[in-house]
Amino acid sequence: MSMKVNQMKVKEKMTVQQLIDEFSLSGVLGAGKLAKASNLLAEMIKDEETAVFLSLAGPLVPGGMRNIIADLIKNKQIDLLITSGANITHDLLESFGGNHYSGLGFDDEKLNHGGIGRIGDVYTKSTDFEVFEKKIAIIFNKIYEKVGSNPISIKDFLHNIGSFIEDKNSILKLANQNNIPIFAPGLIDSMLGLQLWMFNQENNLILDATGDMDDLSNIVFENEKVGAVLLGGGLPKHYTLASNLLKGGVDSAIQITMDRAETGSLSGAPLEEAKSWSKAKCGSNLVSVVGDVTILFPLILAGALDKIS
Template sequence: MKVNHINITPNMKILELINQLGEAGVLGAGRTFRATKLLAKMIKDPEMKIFLSVAGPMVPGGMRNIISKLIKDGVIDVLITSGANITHDLLESFGGHHYRDCGFDDEKLHEQGMGRIGDVYTNSNDFEVFEKEITKILEKISQEKKVTSIQELVYQIGSHIEDDESIIKAAHEKKIPIYAPGIIDSMLGLQLWMFTQTNNLCLDALADMHQLSDIVFESKKIGAILLGGGVPKHYALASSLLKGGVDAAIQITMDRSETGSLSGAPLEEAKSWAKARAGSNLVTVIGDATILFPLILAGALDMAENDK
């Protein structure tokens, strides 16, 4: 087959653009098309449970509503993320925001009470509100439970959130579990530690594996959407190890494979560990997930809808 050249026309729909990328079929264009096609197939398969893992500043980077809607619409069955993304979801739920166009003089930013994540900014005043509000919620939770799993803690926090755009609230209402194995490495984790200095609340980090392994063994097929790498990526893949690995997976990452890090590892490498099945459908797209995932998701939803 030959490489066809991409045609762009006025008023193109997203799926038309995706299909044009598929007509080229090579490099990033081809990978984006194949990832879109695979995601549509995953969404359409009633036997497939979809795990979404989210690493990096996806909530500060504008992806909050996308993740929340995936939960509300029943597209994903499990969310695995960092404590930081949970923190930033809560920060907005408590009335805070993420900001842009504040400059790159970091010493000046510090003096102004601003923290920087690339070109995303946070305000220390918003974190002060976060600290007060999460402490109130933890006080309520600790009155009922002294020992809890990380997933159960996040689930209970969700019951106290009023913001309809919140990821955590949506997960609570739809009973979609959120796993955050690295929760201590975040501002939420710091607040949890500070809370336990004067209150009786203990997190059982191993307890989540009981529920997660049950989900894995009860699923006929498992598909993974991996945005970024790190602990969330490994947790999503390793959870299916005892069952022979995932059946399908899409990875969007900026990390490289040469250093041997898991974050940049090609998905095919997971087959050697039985974290992906032999013959599984795997697509890696190299690039910024805040650009690529909205494009791929929009195309996949159109593909799935047109395939009805």
């Protein structure tokens, strides 16, 4: 059953939703997929039976998306966050008064000498990390006083950190306040993990690597349906999908990535592949858009918010 490709119209004073409606009328190539993703996101958020799992890989907090994630938590538009350790580290960096910067060039040896770390065209300052190190050690101490050497799950560890954060824009604080669990199976591979290891030179705060899986599994089974929003690939994408394996897979998913399928790596794999593994249900609603998350997700989300308001 073929449909006609309608030629899009662009005009002054358009709202994002009007633009996405034009994409929808066209229905093909990237624009068509973006419109489908935006509509699916609106459905996921609106549907009370669907738990929305948000997966974050890549430098999303350094890349200007911290408030967007924070608002999704604050408004309870997502039910669960799975992220790299880096995004947590950078959330804390800002909570402790640090910032991310732009405009510092691409001479990495010079940046090194100036105490500047580079992530694409985003930069951090070592002075901000020094503050981070001091403040996070204080928080580790408070948690250690509470749990001692009893192994603690990464989810509970992050929930605890969130309880000690004052910054009202913090992803960790808002997740704590709103009881949105954060999973970060690769947490240890981050500056936060490094600091924990340093803390443990004289302490014994043990993160139990498998400790989260009971909680994650329970959430999967407690919810009628799961919708996954996969920003970037990596371990967060895999963990998000794999956590649904025992229940036959997610019911819907949106993926935004620039990685490609041909290498066989999961990061660029088509969502359909997840069906073969029962990580996405046969018949599930799956939409992939190829492109830059910092452009595409705000666009998709702005359109979806209009649809659900």
